[in-house]
Amino acid sequence: MRKISALEITKVVKELCVGAACNLPPDVAAAVKSAHAKEESPLGKEVLGQIIENFEIAGREGLPMCQDTGIAVFFVEVGREAAMDGSLADAVNEGVRQGYKDGYLRKSVCHPIKRLNTGDNTPAIIHASIVEGDMVKIKFAPKGAGSENMSRLKMLKPAEGIIGIKAFVVETIREAGGNPCPPIVVGVGIGGDFEMSAMLAKKALLRPVGAPNPDHDLSGLEKELLELVNELGIGPMGFGGTVTALAVHVEAHPCHIASLPVAINIQCHADRHKEAVI
Amino acid sequence: MTEPIKITPPIVDADVMRLKAGDKVLITGVIYTARDAAHKRLVELLDRGGKLPFDVKGQLIYYVGPTPAKPGQVIGSAGPTTSGRMDAYTPRLLALGLKGMIGKGARNKDVLDAMKRHKAVYFAAVGGAAALIARSIKKAEIIAYEDLGPEAIRRLEVVDFPAIVVNDAVGGDLFHQGVEKYRRAP
Numbered sequence: 001m002r003k004i005s006a007l008e009i010t011k012v013v014k015e016l017c018v019g020a021a022c023n024l025p026p027d028v029a030a031a032v033k034s035a036h037a038k039e040e041s042p043l044g045k046e047v048l049g050q051i052i053e054n055f056e057i058a059g060r061e062g063l064p065m066c067q068d069t070g071i072a073v074f075f076v077e078v079g080r081e082a083a084m085d086g087s088l089a090d091a092v093n094e095g096v097r098q099g100y101k102d103g104y105l106r107k108s109v110c111h112p113i114k115r116l117n118t119g120d121n122t123p124a125i126i127h128a129s130i131v132e133g134d135m136v137k138i139k140f141a142p143k144g145a146g147s148e149n150m151s152r153l154k155m156l157k158p159a160e161g162i163i164g165i166k167a168f169v170v171e172t173i174r175e176a177g178g179n180p181c182p183p184i185v186v187g188v189g190i191g192g193d194f195e196m197s198a199m200l201a202k203k204a205l206l207r208p209v210g211a212p213n214p215d216h217d218l219s220g221l222e223k224e225l226l227e228l229v230n231e232l233g234i235g236p237m238g239f240g241g242t243v244t245a246l247a248v249h250v251e252a253h254p255c256h257i258a259s260l261p262v263a264i265n266i267q268c269h270a271d272r273h274k275e276a277v278i
Numbered sequence: 279m280t281e282p283i284k285i286t287p288p289i290v291d292a293d294v295m296r297l298k299a300g301d302k303v304l305i306t307g308v309i310y311t312a313r314d315a316a317h318k319r320l321v322e323l324l325d326r327g328g329k330l331p332f333d334v335k336g337q338l339i340y341y342v343g344p345t346p347a348k349p350g351q352v353i354g355s356a357g358p359t360t361s362g363r364m365d366a367y368t369p370r371l372l373a374l375g376l377k378g379m380i381g382k383g384a385r386n387k388d389v390l391d392a393m394k395r396h397k398a399v400y401f402a403a404v405g406g407a408a409a410l411i412a413r414s415i416k417k418a419e420i421i422a423y424e425d426l427g428p429e430a431i432r433r434l435e436v437v438d439f440p441a442i443v444v445n446d447a448v449g450g451d452l453f454h455q456g457v458e459k460y461r462r463a464p
Contacts, residue, residue, distance in 0.1 A: 041456070041459070051404065054404075054407040057409045058355070064355040065409055066355060066357055067343060067354065104345055104346045106343060106346070107428070119427075146383075170463075177383065177384055177457075178453060179360050231463035233457045233458070233461030233463075239402075239444075239456045240460045270406040
């Protein structure tokens with residue numbers, strides 16, 4: 001067994017929180033710049049220019065690119081030969097607490113009904129799994145509410161099939177309009193059960209922007225959905241334009257013979273994610 | 279592209295009426311911040327017959343919950359939040375003379391009707407451009423509900439704060455017009 005200290009986890013999580021808030025990953029930056037080159041609407045182009053200027057300032061000056069520094073979402077893979085000297089959840093939450101405080105990030109987590117802010121952006125949302133090996137891999141993807149709020153899940157009838165899936169994606173993006181800060185990345189989870197479809201949609205967002213699903217049918221669907229979404233004309237910030245989405249990512253999983261769950265998780269252009277391996 | 283129109287709040291009906299959907303503006307002067315939690319308190323206060331912590335007449339409200347300011351900063355990153363969450367509260371404030379709101383995303387029919395009735399304008403700022411927008415904020419001071427943290431009401435002094443008119447007071451709607459122009463789907 002390889003020993004891993006909880007303090008190390010906390011330290012890494014703290015760095016991930018601050019680093020992700022201020023630095024747009026290179027794949028996303030490249031996708032936004034390519035959108036800027038492609039956008040046909042002059043106003044849309046100008047908006048994309050401001051978005052680029054903003055993330056460049058943020059990276060250079062170490063400032064959060066968006067004031068919504070998100071609810072802290074983690075995907076943690078723990079090698080079965082890694083032995084931690086404490087609770088994973090405690091270690092991660094302590095890292096969030098320190099990162100959001102010392103990094104001057106906004107604390108955006110509250111009681112769902114009383115709406116009282118917890119004050120330190122905890123609890124984080126932690127999805128952990130046990131894998132082979134002795135390493136711990138932590139993926140951090142802070143999620144802003146503007147885009148999360150426009151996400152949808154629907155239990156389709158199997159008879160609705162691929163036509164129903166496409167219609168649901170297009171309708172969801174149309175309805176979202178400018179709210180989720182387009183250009184967006186669209187994560188689509190097809191199959192599994194109720195909660196798994198949502199997890200698939202969220203995991204789809206963790207892929208590098210525009211990296212196709214290795215399955216040929218699904219990558220074809222991604223391409224078609226991206227065209228359909230961009231034909232909506234919503235454009236940057238909803239002001240009208242040819243680039244509404246930077247990419248559509250689809251993940252699929254077998255489901256019950258009576259079900260067709262479909263979840264759509266929307267991600268804004270400030271598509272922040274960062275990972276570390278311990 | 280046309281030159282931006284300069285706006286200096288407080289503004290009056292005539293200022294509102296010359297703004298059209300799609301106009302770019304630069305705002306200089308005082309604006310106030312408020313989002314969901316603050317709006318809820320403002321409207322509850324009105325329900326009890328109380329006096330608002332600032333007079334909304336002629337003013338603009340910016341929907342924002344900034345990040346904490348770092349040492350030496352006036353304010354942290356400060357981009358717009360989704361305006362639709364304030365729809366339930368906005369008509370009450372418009373009836374008291376609020377002249378404009380700055381946020382992102384669409385407003386509902388109640389708000390748009392109230393904007394026509396009371397002559398007001400809805401601006402959008404670029405969502406996510408929070409570090410860039412913060413540069414136009416020169417002074418920030420909490421004037422109410424400090425316990426709400428990022429949701430406290432702040433009085434901001436801004437210079438050339440960039441925004442765009444989405445909904446004017448005569449029914450013009452940039453979201454509708456812009457999308458119609460670029461829509462290729464039926």
